[in-house]
Amino acid sequence: MKKLSICLNLALFLLLQAGCLKEESLNMTYYGFAPESTADSWLISKPESENMDSSIIDQVYRDFFNETRYPTIQGLLIVRNGKLVAEGYSKDAGDLYSLHNIKSATKSISSILAGILLDIGELDSLDSRLYDYLSEYFDDDIRKRDITLRHVLTMETGLDFNDQVHTREMLYDRGNSLKYVLEKDLVFDPGTSWYYGDGNPQLISGLIYELTGKTESEFAEEYLFGPLGITNYLWESTHDNLTLGSIGLWLTPRDMAKIGVLMANKGMWNGSQVISKTWVDESTRKQSLYSNYGFYWYPIEDKAFYAEGHGGQLIWVYPEYDLVVIITSNPYAKSWNLSAPYTDIFSGIIASLTDLKL
Numbered sequence: 169m170k171k172l173s174i175c176l177n178l179a180l181f182l183l184l185q186a187g188c189l190k191e192e193s194l195n196m197t198y199y200g201f202a203p204e205s206t207a208d209s210w211l212i213s214k215p216e217s218e219n220m221d222s223s224i225i226d227q228v229y230r231d232f233f234n235e236t237r238y239p240t241i242q243g244l245l246i247v248r249n250g251k252l253v254a255e256g257y258s259k260d261a262g263d264l265y266s267l268h269n270i271k272s273a274t275k276s277i278s279s280i281l282a283g284i285l286l287d288i289g290e291l292d293s294l295d296s297r298l299y300d301y302l303s304e305y306f307d308d309d310i311r312k313r314d315i316t317l318r319h320v321l322t323m324e325t326g327l328d329f330n331d332q333v334h335t336r337e338m339l340y341d342r343g344n345s346l347k348y349v350l351e352k353d354l355v356f357d358p359g360t361s362w363y364y365g366d367g368n369p370q371l372i373s374g375l376i377y378e379l380t381g382k383t384e385s386e387f388a389e390e391y392l393f394g395p396l397g398i399t400n401y402l403w404e405s406t407h408d409n410l411t412l413g414s415i416g417l418w419l420t421p422r423d424m425a426k427i428g429v430l431m432a433n434k435g436m437w438n439g440s441q442v443i444s445k446t447w448v449d450e451s452t453r454k455q456s457l458y459s460n461y462g463f464y465w466y467p468i469e470d471k472a473f474y475a476e477g478h479g480g481q482l483i484w485v486y487p488e489y490d491l492v493v494i495i496t497s498n499p500y501a502k503s504w505n506l507s508a509p510y511t512d513i514f515s516g517i518i519a520s521l522t523d524l525k526l
Contacts, residue, residue: 195235195258201225203245203255204264209397210422213251215520220246224520225254228513233258240480243268243421243496246517250429250490252422267402267418269499271477274417277392277427278369279464281376281384282321283447284391290379294318298371301378305346311354317375319358320368321463322456326354329367335415338370338406345406346374362458369413369464370406377410384411395442396430398423415477421496427475428483428492452485484514489524493517 203212215222225246231237232244233256243263246254257263285291298320299306299313306312312327319325329352338345349367356363373384380387385403393401401423404416419427430436431452435443451463452473460467467473475483480497493514518524 195233196261198230198233199256199261201229201246201254201256203252206264208422211251213248213253215248215253218248218251218253219521219523220248220253221520221522224516228516228520229254229256231516232256232513240498240501241495242498243494244513245421245425245492245494247425247429247492247494248490250433252425255421257421263421263496265420267400267420268424268481268496269418269477270424270475270481270496271415271479271499272366273424273475273477273481273483274413274415275369275464276475276483277388277417278372278384278413279321279451279462280392280427280443280447281388282317282372282463283443283451284387285376285379287444287447288391291317291375294321298375301375302346302350302371305344305350305374307351309354311357312350315358318455320371321451322461323362323364323368324359324456324458325368325371326356326358326361326363327352327365327367328355328363329365331364331366335366338367339412340407342407345370345408345410362456362461366414370410371413373411373413383409384413392442395440396423396426396437398426421494424481424483424496425492425494428485428494431473431483432485432487432490432492434487480510482510486518489518489521491517491521 205212215225229244232241242259243257245252295316295318297313298315298317315325327349329349338348341348349370352367376382376384376387398419400420402418404412406412430442431448434445435441435448452465452467453462453470454460454467455462462473465473466476471488472484472486474485477499479499479501480495481499482495484493495510495513
């Protein structure tokens with residue numbers, strides 16, 4: 169028993185230390201970018217075979233392994249034409265097989281699942297009111313009854329959910345997590361402004377359970393992860409056993425890439441339509457009048473889009489060029505910046521495309 173106690177205390181210490189990691193972990197020596205052949209289903213190719221300049225890709229990866237330039241990034245994968253052409257892990261080559269906390273990129277997976285709810289007819293439209301399905305969790309503020317699925321997906325519910333305070337409380341609070349979200353005051357009427365919060369995707373999780381009798385994780389297993397061959401994952405739950413729809417999903421980097429390829433292919437995977445093309449198009453274009461935001465995806469000038477999680481977890485999709493880029497980073501990093509130097513990586517990869525018509 170004493171030995172067990174020591175082990176538990178050590179594990180707790182390591183977890184606490186992980187939350188306080190310095191952003192200067194030592195990088196490995198650059199070992200190239202050729203993907204490793206494994207028993208998974210990925211087709212592996214070379215840059216030239218997919219109309220990419222390998223010398224430019226090589227420089228992108230040399231820069232990626234530069235600890236001074238990219239201190240927190242851990243993994244970088246490039247997929248073109250559905251084939252894995254480049255892959256590298258600067259901290260630990262074993263990260264290829266490790267589950268990675270994708271943080272708020274989880275929201276983009278919740279968006280996909282909301283689209284599937286519509287595809288299979290469990291919901292009539294984006295303008296369906298949550299109150300019609302989850303009325304028992306609403307309080308007496310009748311303005312909240314106007315909250316629709318569209319408002320939830322665009323972060324326009326108006327609910328005063330402060331991630332810095334309320335996310336942890338939602339996770340551990342003794343009450344119902346849906347009631348906890350919906351009891352927050354309205355800071356504006358639904359649909360009249362934009363306010364980012366982890367509470368909104370929890371409503372998606374609750375809606376899935378109410379309509380299907382399955383947790384969001386179970387629903388994903390049947391309609392998304394199963395078809396894509398994603399078997400090694402972890403999806404955390406709130407205390408009331410609802411899947412945490414906002415930040416709780418752990419995937420391997422290659423499985424993150426599967427999500428990107430699915431979206432790049434307009435919802436198609438191995439000849440099957442997993443998500444409707446309409447939903448992919450709608451969810452990844454600008455939907456909010458008040459922010460550059462789709463349905464839990466960030467559009468880039470109607471040409472590309474990305475899922476983003478704290479610390480620098482990115483699924484970057486450029487459908488026109490059949491290109492997907494995955495970045496994993498230290499999810500506990502204190503600071504990071506998508507605009508610089510991350511865009512240097514994307515710019516270098518775009519510059520490597522030899523069939524790009526300017």
